[in-house]
Amino acid sequence: MINNILNKYLEVDFQIIEFEKDGLVKKVKNTLLDIQIGSEIFDFHPFFETLRGLIEENCIEEFFQAVNIEKGNLIVDVVFSIGNEEQLPFVLLIDKTDHYCNIQSLTQLKNEVSIENYKVSLKNFNLINKIDIQSEFLVSISHDLKTPIHSIVNLLSLLDKNNLSYEQRELCKTIFESSKYLNRLISDVYELASIETGLFNLKEKEFSLQDLISRIEKIYQRKLVSKNVELRIIKAAKLPDLVIGDSDRLLQILFNLLDNASEYTNEGFVELEIQQVYKKSLNVGLNFIVRDSGKGFEFDKEVVNIKNAQLKFDSNDEVGLGISIVTNLVNSLNGNVKFESIIDKGTNVEVYLPFKLVKGVTKNSIVSKFKKKNLKRIYNVLIVDDNEINKLILMKLLINHGGFYIDVALDGNQAINMLANEKYDFILLDLHLSKVSSFDIIKTIKSHSSDLVNAISFIPMTTGLNSEDALALQKYNLETVLKKPFLSEELYQSMYDCM
Structure with missing residues (x-):
């Protein structure tokens, strides 16, 4: 009768183990675990040691769910009975491995789906209300970090440079440039989050490409001379001067790439080449290629997803942020980027960006310099x-x-x-x-x-x-x-x- 009921309702593999109160196994029915008659059940697995305590406490019956038995790669439900005068203590092991594995898989899937749904809901909520939690947090952090930088920059400007020695003036200049660099890094973090959360705004304006290149050359010539690394600037013969685009973003892209190249190149060269890809009517396409003879990096090309603007390096987290920002910015500017790097040989990064051309000279072409005024009143x-x-x-x-x-x-x-x-x-x-x-x-x-x-x-x-x-x-x-x-x-x- 017992067998008929078991077959009818359990429909799973099971095992019944009868044993003396001292743990000696007397009878085994069916095989889930390789427990031999005459062995000690308490010694077979740490879980069965708990049965000793149940016997000492004279526990009549106990039920355990999802017991992981490593020896048999099983997950079982366990029914313990202390028995009576006619029945030895016994345990009923019910194989629930597939059941619990399925539950685990479903639970994990459900959690993942819930998390993704939450992300989507949160994103939609933020878009509808134009509030982004990440942006709010970064604005706060940015304020905390930029405030002391603001103090450093302006305290330097308040110094009477005439009373400083040449060496002191050079030190002040270095502090000033380092502060601006740190400020740019902080801005990069905020910009990256702004792109992802939809708060990123492009500001297209007319600017001189030649002036921008000259500015870059001055900055990195000074930066690389101390390392005895050659800076090369190669410009196309018929490169346009005045173009319309986001000059701040272009600088941000090139600064990130040149910073990486400068940081990890200790001999040889760092090179910036500007090529004209095409020129049609009032549009022009330009390539900005940054090459170096530095240590190079290993990265998995399969994880470069230009569409999602993500790039992760296998073992070089120090360059991940700069490259990720470049990838995001380039895509936001309707361009594309290619990476090539060889260990101990160097790195090439090619950025293509489209611009609009300016015909003739306009008012905005004249760069106005600050002129201090003598105020007529207080x-x-x-x-x-x-x-x-x-x-x-x-x-x-x-x-x-x-x-x-x-x-x-x-x-x-x-x-x-x-x-x-x-x-x-x-x-x-x-x-x-x-x-x-x-x-x-x-x-x-x-x-x-x-x-x-x-x-x-x-x-x-x-x-x-x-x-x-x-x-x-x-x-x-x-x-x-x-x-x-x-x-x-x-x-x-x-x-x-x-x-």
Whole structure:
């Protein structure tokens, strides 16, 4: 009868093991585990040691699920019974290996699907509400990292260079260039996330390709001379001068590639070649090829997915970020990129980008240089920034310029109180105050419609704008934004524009 019921309902492999209370196996029915009559069941597997405790506690019956028996590569459910005067203690082992493996696979698949669905839902939510959690986080981190860089850059500008020795001036120049490089790295991280989250904006404008190449040449000539590495710049004979495109992104791409090449080339050369691929009407296609004789890198070409703009190196994480940023940027600019690298031979990276041509000379072709003005009157300025070093730097810069009377608010609340009693021409406002929202300050001031308030020129300062902040500034018609780290000339010019 027992056999009939087992066959009817279990329909699985099973094994019954009867044993003495001291663990001696007396009877075995069916074979799942290779347990011999006369052996000790407690010694067969660590799980069976738990049966000894159940017997000592006189446990009548116990059920265990999903017991992994490594010796037999089995996952079993176990029923233990202490028996009675007529029945020895026994265990019933029910083979559930396939069952639990299927559950595990289904659970894993379900988890993966749930995660992907969550990602899609989160992405859709962010797109609908124009809020990206990753971007918000990176803006905050960017602010924390860029603030000290801003301080370093402007403290250097406040030094009286005339009283410094040649060596000291060179050290200041090195610190300045290193700070700009660090700032660019931080910006790269933010830009990469901006591309992925849809916050990336292209700014096409007219620029001189020749000036851009000359700038690159000066920077990397100085950088490589100390390493005794030759910098080669090769330009096509009929390379256009004025083109329309995003010069900042182009610089970002070339800086990343040349930084990698410079960093890992200790002898030989680093080369930038610019080729004209085609020229049709008002369009031109250019190749920018960066070659080096450095150590080279091993990478799996199969993981290069240009469509998804991802590139991962097998064992060289130090170049992964720069290359990933280049790949993302190039694709955003409707170009393409090719990588070739040989260990101990060097690396070649070829970037193709399309541009528009400029016919003739336009107003934008003339690069205007900053000219300091002699102000005809004293302008009252309120600085609202809860970083002491930032406030000190702004005060010093304005004092050095002359023509400004300066007040400083310790926080947003004090700024609002001061505005009730004083008339100001300018408010230099950090957009990342800790106690009071900068936008609450703007809203409070703008809500008082009067000639005094309307005459105030707000100049927001920030390390980076997310889409929500940008929309808020547009709402209050605040188009001039100083992005840290900014130079003194940028501060002065932004104030001139408001006079």
